[in-house]
């Protein structure tokens with residue numbers, strides 16, 4: 001009963017096995033198909049190896065070896081984090097874009113502020129300078145006598 005349909009079903013069940021408990025019938029199908037279809041058996045082994053390597057890499061990163069309970073808790077947390085990241089990733093991307101926009105506008109605002117801060121003294125100084133000729137003090141003094 002090796003056929004494309006059976007291989008597809010095998011592949012699906014192997015992947016579903018990590019998410020839910022398979023029924024006895026499904027387990028039996030997997031075992032039977034693995035025995036008769038070397039391609040699927042090899043693929044299952046490869047994906048298991050890749051998954052184990054990934055899991056080991058994550059677990060070895062910052063948990064002492066020997067603390068099996070901690071490892072299990074850690075794995076559960078990693079799994080949860082992965083799922084929540086997958087769930088929230090569109091929101092996270094949106095949030096990151098919003099943060100960048102806010103950051104950019106803050107940068108712009110602070111840049112504008114610093115320009116405005118340096119301007120008033122210059123303007124005042126100019127006003128003082130330009131207001132002197134307007135007074136025309138010498139003329140006033142000259143006219144008086």
Ligand SMILES: [Zn+2]
Nearest residue numbers: 006007037040
């Ligand atoms: Zn197969």
